[in-house]
């Protein structure tokens with residue numbers, strides 16, 4: 088499961104804005120066009136971090152953001168090498184996402200890239216239109232929106248221009264790999280796929296009452312297949328995570344579906360073979376852990392490879408070799424138990440791209456733990472915080488199992504998780520594994536905090552009172568981070584059911600509204616416990632700054648929710664986290680009470696004002712006691728009424744006000760990332776390159792990054808061009 092980017096942070100990202108013309112960042116476009124083959128000397132290239140470019144009408148469709156991964160140089164050399172081989176494995180699998188998204192997506196990308204790389208003599212207007220469309224194709228892995236699942240077409244490029252450009256590129260030496268095709272045939276075939284929004288308009292169609300297989304245009308089902316052929320397969324094949332379905336016809340012309348496994352020698356076999364090639368190299372650098380052994384009565388320490396990490400990788404390699412999902416489940420168990428410095432994802436996880444919600448999309452990443460001291464200390468103190476919860480002792484746990492929670496910086500994400508990234512994930516998805524072994528909670532710190540300095544400043548100026556702006560600028564990021572940490576680490580796992588429930592799961596007793604209750608409860612734990620002296624002791628904030636940061640936490644949390652009303656369509660809030668926040672905002676500002684929080688009007692707009700943060704905490708404590716009482720008693724009616732009163736309805740005034748203000752700011756609808764680049768340092772040994780070390784840079788443009796992925800995806804060289 089994924090936490091959507093913007094969930095905890097800048098909700099305004101997904102806003103739909105109207106027509107304020109924002110000139111395309113022409114400087115960035117020019118930089119992006121410098122050929123990738125002749126890199127400038129490193130010293131001459133600027134660092135590219137923060138907002139790099141804007142794309143689409145008025146620059147509102149996509150913002151490209153460069154991210155850093157601070158701390159990579161502090162890793163051990165062996166960890167840096169391990170990360171590098173995992174990085175190569177992630178790049179090797181990236182193209183799978185194109186094939187999964189649509190049968191023509193890879194071909195479209197390849198055609199456009201070849202023209203881009205052989206563009207001498209093609210006019211500037213054509214190249215501008217082609218490059219913009221190519222960037223969208225890279226960001227979304229094809230011609231369908233990553234989240235919307237709807238087809239998009241070029242904004243500034245016509246078929247005539249593309250045709251002329253392709254012919255010129257062919258003369259210039261473009262490698263179109265035509266084989267039995269001609270260029271004319273290929274262009275004719277791709278024309279409706281690229282330019283006609285009405286041809287195969289929906290990638291994932293889950294509308295009730297339609298044949299979801301027949302009406303969805305992703306690459307997991309051959310065209311012509313319908314649900315009927317899928318339902319004719321064995322239940323095992325119908326429920327398999329790593330298959331796609333081919334259309335077969337018998338002699339009488341009857342249709343049938345044939346499952347093709349994702350494995351070496353099967354579907355995406357070429358890519359998976361290279362993924363394994365690099366995973367096997369990574370195996371040589373599995374991290375070591377310190378083991379205490381007693382030998383002849385003397386205590387000694389020695390270092391051993393982390394057993395779970397090694398096992399996880401071996402199982403993953405076996406899985407890609409055989410396609411046997413059992414190996415992936417074994418891998419998942421070992422992976423979730425691994426608390427290593429460098430971690431990864433690689434495989435088929437989320438099912439959002441399959442209209443039946445069964446088949447997994449390829450994604451991969453490499454990350455390393457960051458700031459983990461503090462989150463680990465928080466986790467070790469889970470029992471301490473449990474004792475200090477405001478609800479009665481009989482609903483407190485005597486034992487708390489600290490969850491596997493890590494805060495990481497990602498070095499790279501590919502496939503379904505990059506260059507468009509989630510903010511956090513909680514995996515594996517297998518419910519039997521989650522029940523028996525738990526899951527791993529991972530917060531992507533550098534992605535979560537990556538934003539455009541300009542957009543951030545605009546939001547602060549538009550949505551906070553002048554007297555609070557400095558406080559939010561100073562403590563806003565820290566406060567948001569700790570809201571997330573405390574929510575995940577000491578929030579969800581806290582409390583216990585009343586004995587009279589006899590072991591029945593409160594979730595079952597409470598039903599649909601349970602997830603809103605649970606998200607709200609976890610948020611309130613953070614808002615309540617941030618005041619504790621232990622928070623200073625574990626290093627979250629200094630004693631002198633604690634109350635200021637707490638005030639920033641309330642302002643950011645409540646102000647963010649005020650803004651959120653402007654993003655909701657209609658008059659009901661459905662998403663669990665947002666229902667919880669609406670409840671807190673409404674509860675603390677309800678007429679006839681004083682929780683030190685007020686909504687004030689200034690220049691015709693609403694703002695949250697926190698006059699007394701201790702009083703606000705008392706109010707949150709009240710909410711927390713109520714929520715825990717409902718949960719412990721499995722009190723369905725109680726929760727439903729509480730949320731109906733405070734956490735369901737959109738506030739129409741806030742909605743109109745927030746929407747107007749966000750529209751005026753011209754905020755981008757989506758973000759795609761340029762990740763840091765790992766640069767291999769090699770030694771020559773017997774005419775072969777040997778990896779000596781790895782450094783990290785943030786120099787690439789989006790175009791350079793995506794072209795490099797395409798080149799490196801096919802390479803077995805340690806240091807490819």
Ligand SMILES: [Zn+2]
Nearest residue numbers: 574579606609
């Ligand atoms: Zn949660």
